[in-house]
Amino acid sequence: MPFLSKTTTAFGGLLLAHACYSAREHTTLQSLRAATAATLTSSPAAAVSLPVDIVIETIISTLIILLGLVLATRPLRPLEWRVWAGKIEREGEEGFTDGSGAADKGFVGNPFSVLESRPNFVDIRKQRREFAEWVQKGTAQQ
Amino acid sequence: MPSERELQISPIVQESLMQNSRTLSNLQSLTASLFGVSAGILGLESYSGFLFYLVFSLLTAVLFYVLRVAPTSLAAGKAPLDTSRYFRGPYEFWAGGLMNGLAGFILTWTLFYGLVRA
Numbered sequence: 001m002p003f004l005s006k007t008t009t010a011f012g013g014l015l016l017a018h019a020c021y022s023a024r025e026h027t028t029l030q031s032l033r034a035a036t037a038a039t040l041t042s043s044p045a046a047a048v049s050l051p052v053d054i055v056i057e058t059i060i061s062t063l064i065i066l067l068g069l070v071l072a073t074r075p076l077r078p079l080e081w082r083v084w085a086g087k088i089e090r091e092g093e094e095g096f097t098d099g100s101g102a103a104d105k106g107f108v109g110n111p112f113s114v115l116e117s118r119p120n121f122v123d124i125r126k127q128r129r130e131f132a133e134w135v136q137k138g139t140a141q142q
Numbered sequence: 143m144p145s146e147r148e149l150q151i152s153p154i155v156q157e158s159l160m161q162n163s164r165t166l167s168n169l170q171s172l173t174a175s176l177f178g179v180s181a182g183i184l185g186l187e188s189y190s191g192f193l194f195y196l197v198f199s200l201l202t203a204v205l206f207y208v209l210r211v212a213p214t215s216l217a218a219g220k221a222p223l224d225t226s227r228y229f230r231g232p233y234e235f236w237a238g239g240l241m242n243g244l245a246g247f248i249l250t251w252t253l254f255y256g257l258v259r260a
Contacts, residue, residue, distance in 0.1 A: 016179065020179070020183050020254070023183050024257070024258050055184060058180050058183050058184055061180075066198075066201070066205060069173055069176070070209050073210060074165050075210070076161075076211065077155070077158035077161055078158060078227055079154050079162070079226070079227060079229070080153075080154055084158060
């Protein structure tokens with residue numbers, strides 16, 4: 001589902017940008033406050049760590065983007081030849097589509113199609129019988 | 143690592159191997175840069191930053207396993223946390239991304255640390 005993954009990633013990116021901006025504002029404010037405090041009093045300004053809500057927002061947005069990126073990955077293909085060929089045989093081209101529904105570029109089809117269309121294995125009598133039935137049906141309709 | 147004899151008995155598809163590895167390494171380099179952004183925003187320094195990267199990389203591997211590998215792998219009768227249906231070895235899947243994305247992580251980590259703190 002490309003729509004779901006893209007929406008998730010965009011939402012997470014928005015949250016992350018907001019967290020980044022908040023952290024930037026926070027450090028600017030802190031340095032400003034430290035500078036004014038240093039001019040007014042001689043006490044050293046304590047270093048203030050990041051507020052916990054920015055930390056939480058950063059981590060949550062990272063997890064959301066991570067989820068979106070993992071959802072956006074292409075489906076994996078089986079490694080073993082027999083599993084792979086069995087999947088092609090059962091599902092055909094539908095089993096090898098990427099997220100947008102089009103078949104993969106690397107999809108080669110049935111690896112045994114050469115064997116199945118081998119001229120030695122053609123049942124010529126069956127084909128002749130089918131042809132005769134087709135001719136009979138054509139004459140019966142006329 | 144399967145032996146020569148096992149490879150002869152149950153051969154593997156090279157195209158699938160390449161595509162799976164590429165999918166995983168793309169994901170790992172993308173997420174490594176993302177983790178660098180987060181670590182920079184959080185203002186992590188030295189060991190805690192690398193620990194952050196380690197934890198989130200493992201989390202990526204687990205999430206990828208749960209969403210992409212597990213549904214078909216478990217249905218095919220593999221044991222839990224066994225990635226042999228799609229990848230050569232467990233090391234490549236679980237820890238291969240650590241070295242793969244480290245450079246991108248440090249790049250964005252230092253960049254965003256500088257942007258936020260400077």
